[in-house]
Amino acid sequence: MSYEVTATRKRPQTFEQLAGQQFVAATLEKSLETGRIAHAYLFSGPRGCGKTSTARILAKALNCEKGPTPEPCGVCDACKSVAAGSSLDVIEIDGASNTSVENVRQIKDEVLFPPNSSRYKIYIIDEVHMLSTSAFNALLKTIEEPPPYVVFMFATTEPHKVPATIKSRCQQFSFRLVPPETLVELLRSAAADIGVKAEPEALLWIARESGGSVRDAYTLFDQIASFSEGNISAALIREKLGLVGQDRMNGLFGRFVAGDGAGALADLEDILSSGVSPEQFVSDSVEFCRALLLLKNGITRESLLGAPLYSFDLAIGEALSGEMIEKLLSMFLAAYRNLKESIDPRYELDLVVAKASHILDYIQPSDLARSVERLKNYLERGAVPGPGASSPTTIAKASSGPSVPQSPANAPAVVKETPAPETSLQAQAPILAPHDVEGLKKVLVAHIRKSNVMLGAALEKSRSWLLGSGKLSILVTSRMEADMLEKFSGIIAEILSQRLGSACRFEVSLAGEAQAAEARERTIAASQARPVAFREATLQDAMGKAPQAAVRNEDRDESPKAEPSLTLNRKEEESIALVERLFKGKLEGFADIPQGVENTEPDL
Numbered sequence: 001m002s003y004e005v006t007a008t009r010k011r012p013q014t015f016e017q018l019a020g021q022q023f024v025a026a027t028l029e030k031s032l033e034t035g036r037i038a039h040a041y042l043f044s045g046p047r048g049c050g051k052t053s054t055a056r057i058l059a060k061a062l063n064c065e066k067g068p069t070p071e072p073c074g075v076c077d078a079c080k081s082v083a084a085g086s087s088l089d090v091i092e093i094d095g096a097s098n099t100s101v102e103n104v105r106q107i108k109d110e111v112l113f114p115p116n117s118s119r120y121k122i123y124i125i126d127e128v129h130m131l132s133t134s135a136f137n138a139l140l141k142t143i144e145e146p147p148p149y150v151v152f153m154f155a156t157t158e159p160h161k162v163p164a165t166i167k168s169r170c171q172q173f174s175f176r177l178v179p180p181e182t183l184v185e186l187l188r189s190a191a192a193d194i195g196v197k198a199e200p201e202a203l204l205w206i207a208r209e210s211g212g213s214v215r216d217a218y219t220l221f222d223q224i225a226s227f228s229e230g231n232i233s234a235a236l237i238r239e240k241l242g243l244v245g246q247d248r249m250n251g252l253f254g255r256f257v258a259g260d261g262a263g264a265l266a267d268l269e270d271i272l273s274s275g276v277s278p279e280q281f282v283s284d285s286v287e288f289c290r291a292l293l294l295l296k297n298g299i300t301r302e303s304l305l306g307a308p309l310y311s312f313d314l315a316i317g318e319a320l321s322g323e324m325i326e327k328l329l330s331m332f333l334a335a336y337r338n339l340k341e342s343i344d345p346r347y348e349l350d351l352v353v354a355k356a357s358h359i360l361d362y363i364q365p366s367d368l369a370r371s372v373e374r375l376k377n378y379l380e381r382g383a384v385p386g387p388g389a390s391s392p393t394t395i396a397k398a399s400s401g402p403s404v405p406q407s408p409a410n411a412p413a414v415v416k417e418t419p420a421p422e423t424s425l426q427a428q429a430p431i432l433a434p435h436d437v438e439g440l441k442k443v444l445v446a447h448i449r450k451s452n453v454m455l456g457a458a459l460e461k462s463r464s465w466l467l468g469s470g471k472l473s474i475l476v477t478s479r480m481e482a483d484m485l486e487k488f489s490g491i492i493a494e495i496l497s498q499r500l501g502s503a504c505r506f507e508v509s510l511a512g513e514a515q516a517a518e519a520r521e522r523t524i525a526a527s528q529a530r531p532v533a534f535r536e537a538t539l540q541d542a543m544g545k546a547p548q549a550a551v552r553n554e555d556r557d558e559s560p561k562a563e564p565s566l567t568l569n570r571k572e573e574e575s576i577a578l579v580e581r582l583f584k585g586k587l588e589g590f591a592d593i594p595q596g597v598e599n600t601e602p603d604l
Helices: 022-034 051-063 077-084 101-110 133-144 180-194 200-210 214-228 234-241 246-258 261-273 278-296 314-319 322-339 345-356 365-381 434-449 453-461 479-487 489-500 511-529 532-543 570-587
Strands: 040-044 090-094 121-126 150-156 171-174 463-468 471-476 505-510
Touching: 022 051, 022 171, 040 051, 051 077, 051 090, 051 121, 051 150, 090 101, 101 133, 180 200, 180 214, 200 214, 200 234, 214 234, 246 261, 246 278, 246 314, 261 278, 261 345, 278 314, 278 322, 278 345, 322 345, 365 489, 434 453, 434 463, 434 489, 453 471, 453 479, 471 479, 479 489, 479 505, 489 505
Parallel strands: 040 150, 040 171, 090 121, 121 150, 471 505
Antiparallel strands: 463 471
């Protein structure tokens, strides 16, 4: 006897044997019992779920010698001929190869003749959506008003391509995908029929791979049974079909949890060297992440997990939060999309495995939300200093600006009373030793650098830290750094509060603006108090020019005397030079103003 594939050998012969289509079977059985037989049926659904088999069972039920009956006998000549496909009154047509209007016209001519030996003349058209528009139009009138002995049965996997005029003339039945549990039972029965042993894990894998199609499940079962030598095991399937397997997946994700990047990359090399393709590796990783996510949410059905519960290392799911598992799933899905565009798929796999090895270092949105909530609660309570709040403590950091003397690192704290409110950062008296604030600065900068390098650098470059009265004030010399620190002041204040153990505010001041204002005031006062000759000498020194003739003054006989030199910074020198330049121009009729500048002032 010739070999017969499982899909043909296990084809259902009665409505009761239809797997996973109980609603369709029950409806058809009821219509046969009551004699309400339609002249056209439309069966739609995924491939391999029983559409054509249902049409053949319905044809047997209609033409059975005991029928029409919901339970065809299967032994009469009509039932046997339909099952064998040799009945002259049951015509099966492939819609994909008979799409023209001429084929439909042939059907229209044939329906005029009554059945040869059966009760009904039945036309089963598979993949009916492949018919042309003209063919559908030619079929409309025949379907709407066929002879009483003609029944049409259409099957399609794409019902949206069937014209609405055809659908409205048919009873429509939607077929569904078969659940994995049902497929496992069908496969177990098929294995027992041929005397093959099969592990539950192996059958579950076949059921999942078939995607709910009974025919696909039987086809894959035949393929595996051909090289199993009477024993179908999960290990054999992984070896022959190039799968990763649960054991190696548990080991790889265990590396991710431990943060062992080198070990994870070594495991990846072993997996790929065993014959697993990059696409298969990413696909299995996605399935494993999905299973972990289901377990994290308390779902333990093996049909959903895709593998027996005992095959998962539950410690991995306990070590990873739900957000971390979602992050891993997103990473592997993105890697699958990038495989086709990568110059080398191996580079993409190395990258995603290296990233996954640091999954515990990612900032979780839930942690960030809790931090924001704590900050919100702190702001709602307010930052009001208690009655025993201390005065600010000041330190100076070595920089290009004016220096502030510091006490030795081991000097005792200096405490001063501050009865009046604070008006200036420089005027506040320290109550803590400088090294206390230096230590706080180092800790704060190191903590912030971990998450934001630029923010940490801006904080490190700041100077004149003042700590006291529940507030930390700092000076910066750059407007960009000031804006950046102001933007993240709330986060910095929360970190300060955690480090100090009490609520602490954070304020930023721009040092250049305050120093420029003070320099202008000192410049104006100095220019009004000095003699003219000294101002000219100061101007000449600042400009680097040779001495010029003294200003003519008939009311004065003696030459100017040199005054003691002052130590000025660069901003003060530039301000003095500008004032002296304007003053000299007034005296000499703007003789010293560069060429090309129009003199709009009247002569003195």
